Amino acid sequence: MNPNEAQSPDGQETDWDPRREDVQRNQIRAYDHMRGTCPVAHSDYLGWSLFRHADVLQIVTDHHGFSNVVSRHPSVPNGMDPPEHTGYRQLIERYFTQQRVDAFEPVCRQIAGELVGSLKASSTWEVMSNLAEPYAVRVQCGFLGWPEGLHGPLRQWVRKNQEATLARDTEAMASIALEFDSYIRAQLDARKSADGAAPEDITTELLRQTIGGERLAYADIVSILRNWTVGELGTIAACVEIIMHFLAQNQEVQSRLRKDRARLPLAIEEILRLNGPLISNRRTARRSVVIGDRQVEAGDRVTVIWASANRDPAVFEDADQYRPDRDQSSNLLYGAGIHVCPGAALARMQLRVMISEVLSGISQFTLASDCEPVHAIYPAGGLASLEIQTDGASPQVA
Template identity: 90%
Template structure:
């Protein structure tokens, strides 16, 4: 991770290896180190990586100087710039209104309650496979109106996609992407065949939408649903794992939240600031710019490291300390600028409901001795595996809820 004089094929110095063993052993600690020693760093794998909050914010709020078009694969609207991005963004925002979020909350609570209830027969649980991942799949399918029969295939798809990404197997990644698109197209075909009998859900509604005077094409709908679902499955599962891990390690915080659930929203925001579920995003520089003391040229790849920017002591006092009452407005958990996550309100509700149900249904829990959590490997954040245990009976009464 120390800067060196090696040269990459484009002539830039290679400052670090994002896939190196020292980085993957603990990504958060490694990014803290890079932010302090080489905050604008180059690598073959990520291009320019930015670790400081100010640099990250500069890039993601300057859509003229840094483009979101980073791949030849269409990505609606994530991989678009204005003015093309504007119409699609306006279209999808209607699906994430507070009214829709509130209406979906009882469904999320039922799913979370069922999953937590299934844990009660045992004193130890593997959090990611038994709670976090199934919750992410079930709430996403519920939100989009997809059938239960997709729960298993989508979880398998997530695992295959993660393995192919880690192996940098581009052929497998392309095949896996087509497999996911086939799931979506099957849902669209079923609704088209049903005609007026199609279910009144978000997926059906997307098929009726237009951009200007043109009806959305299948490819656009597939891309929108792919972006929603792939992002949701990975980040919601990672968030649940990160939060449960933090509460298992910090018994006093867990106890306080059990007594006062109104503190859950700020606690969750702060826990996820400390350990980001979404590590990075890509941009392409459209003009030459100097960041730090490094020259970035037009056409260069730029990677913003959210998980580092959110721990920058220049912005967050005692940045590595849990302080839930701090000002969360600089928190980059859901991004910033025109590409800020449109589903942030939905995600916040889903996480609050899951942790609320967990605290309702499971007694005080701790990490299982001798079973160390396994950190996820870039590009994933959070944990790959996490085991917790409890020796007590479920709480007799819930804490004060909001």
């Protein structure tokens, strides 16, 4: 990963290859290296990659200089800029109020408790397939009012989407995207047909919403639900696995959290700062600007590397150390600026509930001795596979 190691097809200097085996083997370690040696780096794959906290914050808070419209496919409201973004953002924020989050917590706790309960008889199990992924699918369906019959298809869809993304198979990715939209449209069609008998859930509510005095277009509702669901399924599952991995490696922290659940919120924020579940986001430069010592031109692609920015020692003292008592106000786990994650409170509740149920229902656990964790490959963060084993004792009661 030496600067100026190659030339991209357009003649731009190529500083690194994000797809190289040594990068994918451990993304966090590779991004730490880039932040220290080439913090504003160009590649033909990601355009400009930014690794420092200050540079990332500069980009994501400057919606006049950097656009979120990065794809030819519409994305509501993630892929919008003001003023168009403003109305849609205000519309969706009403679904993530603290009141709604609190009302949904018992549902999450029931789902988490059932999943944890099903694992009590096993001394060794894989986290993603047995806990993280089914939890993400079930809580998202529960939040949107979608039927249990979608749990299986959505889990299969997640796997197919991951495989196509890793293979960079654009034809398969397009087909898979259409498949997901068909699930959403089926839910919308069922509610329209039911009319007054439609269930009173978020999906039904969206059919009644208006922008500028007109009902939301079908395509816009599909895009909103796609963004919520695809992001939820991947990110929440990755978060659960990252946290479980950390606790399995750090027995003292695990024991402390078992005894004092009030520490969980800050512990989770810090664990996910250390190993980010969401690696990056894209922007397009609207004007020419110097970032670090590099010239970025209008129209250039810019990739902000959240997983690196959150480990920047210029912002976080002892950045690679677990310090749950640190000030988390600079943590970019949920983004920043006008596109900061609207569902942050919901995600925090879901993670707190799941990890609390794990600590209540499962005895002290460690990494499985005969199976090494497998790191996820970009654009995924965290781990692709993780097996843990328990000591067989009864869980400590908080």
